[in-house]
Amino acid sequence: MELRQLRHFLAVAEDQHFTRAAERLMVSQSGLSASIRALERELQTPLFVRTTRRVTLTEAGRALLVEAERVLDRVRAAHEAVAAVQGVLRGTLALGTEQCIAGVPVARLLAGFRRRHPDVEIRLRQAGSGALADEVTAGRLDLAFAVRTGTDPEQLRALALSSEPMTVLCHAEHPLAAAGAAVTPEDLGGEVFVDFHPDWGPRRITDAAFAAAGVPRTVALEVNDVHGLLDLLDENLGIAVVPHHFRHKRPSLTALPLKGTGGAAYETVALLPPPEATSPAARALITLLETGGA
Incomplete structure (x- = not known):
């Protein structure tokens, strides 16, 4: 199983369409189809149900989706960690927040972050605190500005912001x-x-x-x-x-x-994964927030 195949699989799962996924990946549709078929042969099970209009995940495909996202997130984190050691912050900052969160000027904070780290792509997701905690736990978000509810997953760190x-x-x-x-x-x-x-x-x-x-x-x-x-x-x-x-x-x-x-x-908090799993971009954003550099 190759990382390239996992990226191909994830693109098809997200777009639910081989042609659109191939265009986004800038590969031929025949090459993408061959990559998916090879992955299915290796796993000895179909990953997609194919129709003339769309493709949907099988039960096996849904199981693989979770692991593929986790593997690719860790690969991305590895690249970013090496870049950070070299003094260059790049990659992606995936941030979640509730609406009108107290104690965090989100827009101004992200503007300050972009000025300091122009090579980092910023992705922002707005949702409820429960969903945001789940996204950080699953590694789909680097951190989230949320509300402390007493039911946050134990594996997350909660940095107090305001009350x-x-x-x-x-x-x-x-x-x-x-x-x-x-x-x-x-x-x-x-x-x-x-x-x-x-x-x-x-x-x-x-x-x-x-x-x-x-x-x-x-x-x-x-x-x-x-x-x-x-x-x-x-x-x-x-x-x-x-x-x-x-x-x-x-x-x-x-x-x-x-x-x-x-x-x-x-109480508003910044939800973060354990220190060893916190991305360099997330650490940089928190440092910026704590120093008032927004």
């Missing part, structure tokens, strides 16, 4: 706004909630806080972006429990302190 309380946001005409007082989960038991998908850090923190308080709550309006959540609140369609810094994003909304949650806090 803030959770806050209740509601429309100015909502009865809670008129009272203007701090609230507890018990006070909110009958409210209609707007919240993020369960994979997001703020949602996980809020779910855990209400569960610990023994207060059931139903999320009637579920979104996957911050501004969508704020728009729903602006129309007085519900209330939300969000990180404290969200209150600055929509001054028309009323922010109320949340108490009685046992100190539940929104």
